[in-house]
Amino acid sequence: xxxxxxxxxxxxxxxxxxxxxxxxxxxxxxxxxxxxxxxxxxxxxxxxxxxxxxxxxxxxxxxxxxxxxxxxxxxxxxxxxxxxxxxxxxxxxxxxxxxxxxxxxxxxxxxxxxxxxxxxxxxxxxxxxxxxxxxxxxxxxxxxxxxxxxxxxxxxxxxxxxxxxxxxxxxxxxxxxxxxxxxxxxxxxxxxxxxxxxxxxxxxxxxxxxxxxxxxxxxxxxxxxxxxxxxxxxxxxxxxxxxxxxxxxxxxxxxxxxxxxxxxxxxxxxxxxxxxxxxxxxxxxxxxxxxxxxxxxxxxxxxxxxxxxxxxxxxxxxxxxxxxxxxxxxxxxxxxxxxxxxxxxxxxxxxxxxxxxxxxxxxxxxxxxxxxxxxxxxxxxxxxxxxxxxxxxxxxxxxxxxxxxxxxxxxxxxxxxxxxxxxxxxxxxxxxxxxxxxxxxxxxxxxxxxxxxxxxxxxxxxxxxxxxxxxxxxxxxxxxxxxxxxxx
Amino acid sequence: xxxxxxxxxxxxxxxxxxxxxxxxxxxxxxxxxxxxxxxxxxxxxxxxxxxxxxxxxxxxxxxxxxxxxxxxxxxxxxxxxxxxxxxxxxxxxxxxxxxxxxxxxxxxxxxxxxxxxxxxxxxxxxxxxxxxxxxxxxxxxxxxxxxxxxxxxxxxxxxxxxxxxxxxxxxxxxxxxxxxxxxxxxxxxxxxxxxxxxxxxxxxxxxxxxxxxxxxxxxxxxxxxxxxxxxxxxxxxxxxxxxxxxxxxxxxxxxxxxxxxxxxxxxxxxxxxxxxxxxxxxxxxxxxxxxxxxxxxxxxxxxxxxxxxxxxxxxxxxxxxxxxxxxxxxxxxxxxxxxxxxxxxxxxxxxxxxxxxxxxxxxxxxxxxxxxxxxxxxxxxxxxxxxxxxxxxxxxxxxxxxxxxxxxxxxxxxxxxxxxxxxxxxxxxxxxxxxxxxxxxxxxxxxxxxxxxxxxxxxxxxxxxxxxxxxxxxxxxxxx
Numbered sequence: 026x027x028x029x030x031x032x033x034x035x036x037x038x039x040x041x042x043x044x045x046x047x048x049x050x051x052x053x054x055x056x057x058x059x060x061x062x063x064x065x066x067x068x069x070x071x072x073x074x075x076x077x078x079x080x081x082x083x084x085x086x087x088x089x090x091x092x093x094x095x096x097x098x099x100x101x102x103x104x105x106x107x108x109x110x111x112x113x114x115x116x117x118x119x120x121x122x123x124x125x126x127x128x129x130x131x132x133x134x135x136x137x138x139x140x141x142x143x144x145x146x147x148x149x150x151x152x153x154x155x156x157x158x159x160x161x162x163x164x165x166x167x168x169x170x171x172x173x174x175x176x177x178x179x180x181x182x183x184x185x186x187x188x189x190x191x192x193x194x195x196x197x198x199x200x201x202x203x204x205x206x207x208x209x210x211x212x213x214x215x216x217x218x219x220x221x222x223x224x225x226x227x228x229x230x231x232x233x234x235x236x237x238x239x240x241x242x243x244x245x246x247x248x249x250x251x252x253x254x255x256x257x258x259x260x261x262x263x264x265x266x267x268x269x270x271x272x273x274x275x276x277x278x279x280x281x282x283x284x285x286x287x288x289x290x291x292x293x294x295x296x297x298x299x300x301x302x303x304x305x306x307x308x309x310x311x312x313x314x315x316x317x318x319x320x321x322x323x324x325x326x327x328x329x330x331x332x333x334x335x336x337x338x339x340x341x342x343x344x345x346x347x348x349x350x351x352x353x354x355x356x357x358x359x360x361x362x363x364x365x366x367x368x369x370x371x372x373x374x375x376x377x378x379x380x381x382x383x384x385x386x387x388x389x390x391x392x393x394x395x396x397x398x399x400x401x402x403x404x405x406x407x408x409x410x411x412x413x414x415x416x417x418x419x420x421x422x423x424x425x426x427x428x429x430x431x432x433x434x435x436x437x438x439x440x441x442x443x444x445x446x447x448x449x450x451x452x453x454x455x456x457x458x459x460x461x462x463x464x465x466x467x468x469x470x471x472x473x474x475x476x477x478x479x480x481x482x483x484x485x486x487x488x489x490x491x492x493x494x495x496x497x498x499x500x501x502x503x504x505x506x507x508x509x510x511x512x513x
Numbered sequence: 514x515x516x517x518x519x520x521x522x523x524x525x526x527x528x529x530x531x532x533x534x535x536x537x538x539x540x541x542x543x544x545x546x547x548x549x550x551x552x553x554x555x556x557x558x559x560x561x562x563x564x565x566x567x568x569x570x571x572x573x574x575x576x577x578x579x580x581x582x583x584x585x586x587x588x589x590x591x592x593x594x595x596x597x598x599x600x601x602x603x604x605x606x607x608x609x610x611x612x613x614x615x616x617x618x619x620x621x622x623x624x625x626x627x628x629x630x631x632x633x634x635x636x637x638x639x640x641x642x643x644x645x646x647x648x649x650x651x652x653x654x655x656x657x658x659x660x661x662x663x664x665x666x667x668x669x670x671x672x673x674x675x676x677x678x679x680x681x682x683x684x685x686x687x688x689x690x691x692x693x694x695x696x697x698x699x700x701x702x703x704x705x706x707x708x709x710x711x712x713x714x715x716x717x718x719x720x721x722x723x724x725x726x727x728x729x730x731x732x733x734x735x736x737x738x739x740x741x742x743x744x745x746x747x748x749x750x751x752x753x754x755x756x757x758x759x760x761x762x763x764x765x766x767x768x769x770x771x772x773x774x775x776x777x778x779x780x781x782x783x784x785x786x787x788x789x790x791x792x793x794x795x796x797x798x799x800x801x802x803x804x805x806x807x808x809x810x811x812x813x814x815x816x817x818x819x820x821x822x823x824x825x826x827x828x829x830x831x832x833x834x835x836x837x838x839x840x841x842x843x844x845x846x847x848x849x850x851x852x853x854x855x856x857x858x859x860x861x862x863x864x865x866x867x868x869x870x871x872x873x874x875x876x877x878x879x880x881x882x883x884x885x886x887x888x889x890x891x892x893x894x895x896x897x898x899x900x901x902x903x904x905x906x907x908x909x910x911x912x913x914x915x916x917x918x919x920x921x922x923x924x925x926x927x928x929x930x931x932x933x934x935x936x937x938x939x940x941x942x943x944x945x946x947x948x949x950x951x952x953x954x955x956x957x958x959x960x961x962x963x964x965x966x967x968x969x970x971x972x973x974x975x976x977x978x979x980x981x982x983x984x985x986x987x988x989x990x991x992x993x
Contacts, residue, residue, distance in 0.1 A: 086987060087911075087990050088987055089991025090990065156905045156906070159904055163904065170947075170948070170951060171951040178948050178952050178953070181952075186940060186941065189904070189937070196914075197930070200917070200921050201921070204922055
C-alpha cells in the first residue's frame with residue numbers, strides 16, 4: 026500500500042498540475058513532493074533491514090503472459106527512493122528561481138519523472154522495470170528539449186536515440202531471459218518475468234556472455250560508461266538546470282542500480298567473463314573525464330565531465346564484486362546525488378546573477394558573496410572527497426573495493442581524487458577568487474530562498490560524511506544478498 | 514485464448530453488423546436528398562455505435578455459418594470487426610469540416626464509408642474465397658471513389674486513378690490466384706482447401722497450387738501495402754483527402770491483415786513450407802523500405818504513409834509467428850497491434866487534418882509551435898507518435914512487444930533483431946513532429962487551430978485509449 030501511494034502521489038500531482046496555474050501550481054508541486062519525501066522518510070524509519078524486499082505490491086498485470094505489476098523495496102531500493110524523494114523538492118525549488126514558459130507543465134513533467142524513477146527503483150518484474158525505465162525517459166526528453174539551450178534539438182535527439190537504443194537491447198535480453206523461465210506458481214502463463222524467476226535461471230556461460238552486453242547496454246548508456254558517454258556532456262550543458270540535476274542527481278543512478286539488481290545476479294557468469302574489460306573501461310572513463318574536465322571553460326560542462334569521471338569509479342566499484350565496493354557504490358550514489366545537485370545549483374545561481382558560465386569571464390566573486398563561497402566550497406570539497414564529507418566515505422570504500430580486485434587498477438582509479446582536486450579547485454580559484462571581473466562588485470549573495478535549497482544538501486553532506494552507517498546498515502543485507510546470488 | 518462458452522444468441526438473424534450497415538448506408542443516400550448535412554454526422558455515429566454494440570453482443574456466442582458456410586461469425590470475426598468499427602467511430606468527427614463547408618456529396622461519402630465497412634467485415638469473416646473476393650471488392654471500390662473525392666484537386670484525382678489502376682490490377686492477380694487454387698483443389702471453402710492442400714490428391718497439380726498461393730499473397734500484399742507491392746502507397750495516401758487516408762491506413766489494413774492471417778492459418782497451413790519463406794522475405798523488405806522511406810520524407814503525411822508500410826512489416830512478423838495457427842500469442846498479438854496502431858493512426862491523421870486545414874502547410878514545419886498554440890492537439894499527436902514508435906506507456910509498445918515476443922517464442926530471432934533495428938530508425942522520424950511541435954516556434958500564422966467540442970472529446974478519447982492500452986493491456990491481450 027505504501028509503495029502504491031509513493032508511486033501514484035507524484036503522478037496524481039502531475040495530472041492535477043495540468044489544470045492549475047501560477048502560484049498555486051508551485052504550492053501544489055512542492056507540497057506533493059514534500060509529502061512524498063515525508064512518506065519515504067517514514068518508510069525508512071519503519072523499514073526492517075533484511076535481504077528480501079518489503080512493502081510488496083503484486084498485481085497481475087498481463088495475466089496471459091505471466092507479467093505482474095510487482096513492486097517492493099529492499100534496502101538498496103529504499104535508499105534510492107529516499108534520495109529521489111529528497112532531491113525532487115529541492116530541484117523543484119530551484120526551478121522556481123527561473124521563469125520558465127508554461128511552468129505548470131514543467132513541474133508536472135518533473136513529478137511525472139519522479140514516478141518513473143521510483144518505479145525503476147522498486148520494480149520486481151523485468152517488464153515493469155523496463156516500462157518505468159522508459160517512462161522516466163519521456164519527461165526528461167521534453168524537459169531538456171523544450172526548455173533547453175540553443176542546440177537543444179540536435180542534442181536531445183542524440184540523447185533520446187542513445188538511451189532508447191540501449192534500452193531496446195536490454196528489452197531484447199529480457200525477452201530472451203523471459204522465454205527461458207518456467208511458469209510461476211499458480212499462474213496460467215507459460216513464462217514469468219519476475220525478478221526471482223530470472224534469478225533462478227541456470228543459463229550456460231556462452232548465453233550469459235552475450236546477454237551481459239544486451240542488458241548492460243542500457244545501463245552503460247545511462248550512467249554513462251566510456252565510450253557510451255558522448256551524449257552526456259552536451260545534454261548536461263544544454264538542458265535547463267533542474268533537468269540537469271534530475272539527469273545527473275538521480276537518473277544516472279538508474280544505471281548503477283540496474284547493474285546491481287538486474288545484471289550482476291541475473292548473468293553472474295557473464296559478469297565474471299566481462300568483469301575485467303568493464304573495469305578497464307570504467308577506469309579509462311575516470312581518467313578521460315578528469316583530463317577533459319581540466320580543460321573546460323564552461324562551469325556546467327566542467328561539472329558534467331567531473332560527473333563522468335566520478336561515475337566511472339562507481340562502476341568500477343560495482344564490478345569489483347566485493348561487499349566494500351558495492352556498499353561504496355551505494356553510499357557514493359547518495360553522496361554524488363547530493364554533491365552534483367548542489368554543484369549544478371550553484372553554477373545556476375552564478376549564471377542567474379552574471380548571465381554567463383564562461384570561466385574566463387568570471388573571477389573575484391567571493392568578496393561580495395561570502396555565503397555563496399562557503400556553500401560552493403563545501404559542495405566542491407565533498408566532490409573532491411575530503412574526509413568528513415559525503416564524497417570521502419563513498420570514494421574510499423569504492424577505491425578499497427577496486428584495490429581488492431587489483432592493486433594496480435586501484436592505484437590508477439585513485440588518481441580520480443587528485444584529478445578532481447585539480448580541476449575543481451582550479452575552477453573555484455578562477456571563478457570565486459582570482460582577479461576581479463566585471464561582476465565582482467555587483468554580484469549579490471545567496472538569498473534565503475536559495476539557502477533553503479543548499480542547507481539541506483550541506484547537512485546531508487556532513488551527515489553522510491560523519492555517520493555513514495546510518496545509511497549503510499539499511500542497504501547492507503540487500504548488498505550481501507546480491508553478492509550471494511552472484512556467488513562470491 | 515478465450516474459449517467460446519456457447520451462449521446462444523437472442524435472435525436468429527445474426528449478421529447484425531452487415532445488415533445494419535447496408536440498410537443504413539442506403540438510408541444515408543436518401544438523407545442526402547434532404548440536403549441535411551447536419552443530421553448525417555450524428556446519425557452515422559449513433560448508427561455505428563449501435564452496430565458496435567450488436568457486434569460486441571456476438572462475443573463468445575456460437576453461430577452456425579451463414580450462406581452455405583461462406584461467412585462465419587466467431588470471436589475472430591467479432592474482434593477484428595470491433596477494431597474497424599471503433600476506428601470508424603473515432604474517425605468520423607474529423608469529417609466535421611466537410612459538414613460545415615456544405616460538401617454537396619457528403620451523404621454519398623458516408624454511405625460509401627458504411628458500405629466499405631460491410632466489405633471489411635466480410636473480409637474478416639469469410640469462410641469461402643468468393644466471400645473474400647466480394648469483401649475486398651466492396652471495400653476497394655468504395656475506396657477508389659473516396660480517394661478521388663476532392664474532385665477539383667488534381668492530386669486527389671491522381672490518387673484515385675493510381676489507386677484504381679493498381680488496385681484493379683492487384684485484384685485481377687488475386688482472382689487469378691483463387692482460380693488456380695480452385696483448379697488445383699476443386700474447392701473455394703477454406704476448410705476443404707486446408708484438407709486438399711495438406712494432402713494433395715494429384716501431385717502434378719502442385720505447381721498450379723503454389724502459383725495460385727503466390728498470386729493470392731501478391732494480391733493481398735498489395736491491399737495491405739506490404740513491400741514490394743507497396744509502391745502505390747505514398748502517392749495515393751498523399752493525394753487522398755486526409756480523412757480518407759486515415760480510413761485507408763487503418764480499416765483497410767486491419768481487415769486486410771485479418772483476411773491474410775485467416776487465409777494462411779485456415780486454408781493454407783499445409784503449404785507452410787512454401788509461403789513461410791515468402792512472407793519472411795516480404796516482412797524484412799517491408800520493414801526496411803517502410804522505415805528507411807519514412808525517414809527520408811519531408812512532410813508529415815508522407816512520413817505517415819511510409820510508416821503505415823512499416824507497420825505492415827511488423828504485422829507480417831505476426832503472420833510469420835502465427836505459423837499457420839489462428840489462435841494463440843501471434844493472432845492475439847496481431848489483434849492488439851492492429852487496435853493500438855489504428856487508434857494511434859486515427860489520432861495522428863486527425864490532428865494532422867485539423868492543423869493542415871488551418872495552416873495550409875503539410876511539411877513538418879506546419880506543426881511548428883503547436884505545443885504553444887494548441888496544447889491538446891500537440892499532446893494527442895505526441896501520444897500517437899510515441900505509440901507508433903513503440904515507446905512504453907502507450908499501446909504501441911505492447912503491440913510490438915506481443916508480436917515480437919511471439920516471434921522470439923517461435924525462434925525467429927533474426928527477424929526480431931532486424932525489426933528492433935528498424936524500430937530504432939522509426940524513433941528518428943517519429944520524433945520529428947514532436948521536435949517541430951515543442952522545440953520550434955511557429956512561423957507566421959500562429960493563431961490556435963480551431964477544434965470543436967466533439968473533436969476535442971474524440972481526441973481525448975484517442976489519447977486515453979492509447980495510454981490505457983499502454984498501462985493496462987491485460988484486458989485486450991490474449992483474446993484470440
